[in-house]
Amino acid sequence: EVQLVESGGGLVKPGGSLRLSCAASGFTFSNAWMSWVRQAPGKGLEWVGRIKSKTDGGTTDYAAPVKGRFTISRDDSKNTLYLQMNSLKTEDTAVYYCTTEGYSGSSHSFDYWGQGTLVTVSS
Amino acid sequence: DIQMTQSPSTLSASVGDRVTITCRASQSISSWLAWYQQKPGKAPKLLIYKASSLESGVPSRFSGSGSGTEFTLTISSLQPDDFATYYCQQYNSYPTFGGGTKVEIK
Numbered sequence: 001e002v003q004l005v006e007s008g009g010g011l012v013k014p015g016g017s018l019r020l021s022c023a024a025s026g027f028t029f030s031n032a033w034m035s036w037v038r039q040a041p042g043k044g045l046e047w048v049g050r051i052k053s054k055t056d057g058g059t060t061d062y063a064a065p066v067k068g069r070f071t072i073s074r075d076d077s078k079n080t081l082y083l084q085m086n087s088l089k090t091e092d093t094a095v096y097y098c099t100t101e102g103y104s105g106s107s108h109s110f111d112y113w114g115q116g117t118l119v120t121v122s123s
Numbered sequence: 124d125i126q127m128t129q130s131p132s133t134l135s136a137s138v139g140d141r142v143t144i145t146c147r148a149s150q151s152i153s154s155w156l157a158w159y160q161q162k163p164g165k166a167p168k169l170l171i172y173k174a175s176s177l178e179s180g181v182p183s184r185f186s187g188s189g190s191g192t193e194f195t196l197t198i199s200s201l202q203p204d205d206f207a208t209y210y211c212q213q214y215n216s217y218p219t220f221g222g223g224t225k226v227e228i229k
Contacts, residue, residue, distance in 0.1 A: 035218070037167075045159075045167065045210055047218040061217060064124070097166055104179070106172040108214040109157035113166035 002026040002112045004098050009117030016088050016121075022081040022098030022114055030054065030076040033101040035110060036083050038094035046094075048072075048083070050101060065091075088121045095119075125149050125213050129221035135229040142198040144224045146211035151191045155215040158187055158196045161223075162207045170209075171196065201226070 008020040022034070033056070036048040049062040051072045060072050071084040081098050095118050099110040126149035136142050146156065154174035159167035169178045171187035174194060184199045198205055206228055211221040 044223045045161075045212070045220040047220070063217065106157070106169060106176070106178060107155065108218075109169055109172040109212065110159075110167070110218075111169050111172075111178070113168070116166055 002100070002103075004100070004112060004114035006096065006098055006114045006117040009096065009119045011120045011122065012088055013123050014088060014090055014121055017084070017086045018088065018119060020083040020085070020096055020098075020117060020119070022083075024079045024081065024098075027100070027103060027112075029074075029079040032103045033108070034072075034074065034081045035099045035101050036072060036081075037097045037099055037110065037113075038092075039097070039116075040091075040094045043094075048096070051081070085119070088119075090121050093119060093121045125152060125216055125219050127211055127213055127219050127221040129209075129211055129224050131224060132222065133225045133227060135227045136201050137229045138201055138203060140201045140229075142201050142205075142226060144196045144209055144211075144226075146189075146194040146196070146221050148192045148194075148213055148215075152213045152215035154190050155213055156187070156189070156194050157212045157214065158185075159210045159212065160205075160207045161210065167210065198226075 003025045005023045035050040069087045073082045095116040097116045098114045100112040102108040104111045156174045158171040161167040175187045
């Protein structure tokens with residue numbers, strides 16, 4: 001069974017930093033493209049960024065609102081995805097989900113999701 | 124960025140109704156469109172990918188159609204478990220989501 005478990009959320013002041021983790025199990029993590037998707041309280045879904053599998057180059061892509069502030073990385077030996085968030089703003093307050101991208105053969109849709117972790121940016 | 128516009132934003136329906144949700148893209152996305160269902164406090168769940176392909180385990184009352192810029196999600200006979208919010212998402216370029224359609228009990 002595929003499992004994605006996020007951790008690391010919490011309360012942080014504007015301008016601060018936080019690192020989220022996503023522990024993966026039940027599938028071959030190293031073969032998967034992984035994304036982070038966030039959802040502000042009461043709002044819709046917003047893609048944050050992705051990291052491709054190493055066999056596909058291991059490169060990253062980011063949405064404009066977070067580019068230059070957020071960094072996605074992966075440790076395939078630990079089956080773990082990371083999201084380093086710097087220079088946080090109040091508008092980054094959201095539940096952050098990690099997802100697989102097209103792993104089950106569903107082209108590049110987001111097929112498996114974690115339960116999410118809440119990040120609150122407030123003074 | 125490709126903008127995705129869903130309509131309606133809220134839909135009131137009864138069990139057994141046929142329900143249709145529309146999603147429009149600001150430019151052609153071929154068939155690179157997915158639909159998700161989200162219930163309060165839960166992660167989204169993939170229903171449909173590549174505009175019309177049903178994800179494994181998803182009931183056949185859900186179907187998707189369309190290509191280019193116009194897409195629809197249809198629930199043929201609404202069930203109690205289907206009251207939720209539905210999102211479309213394009214992946215022709217960097218992923219973007221529609222604003223969501225909340226399906227409420229009439």
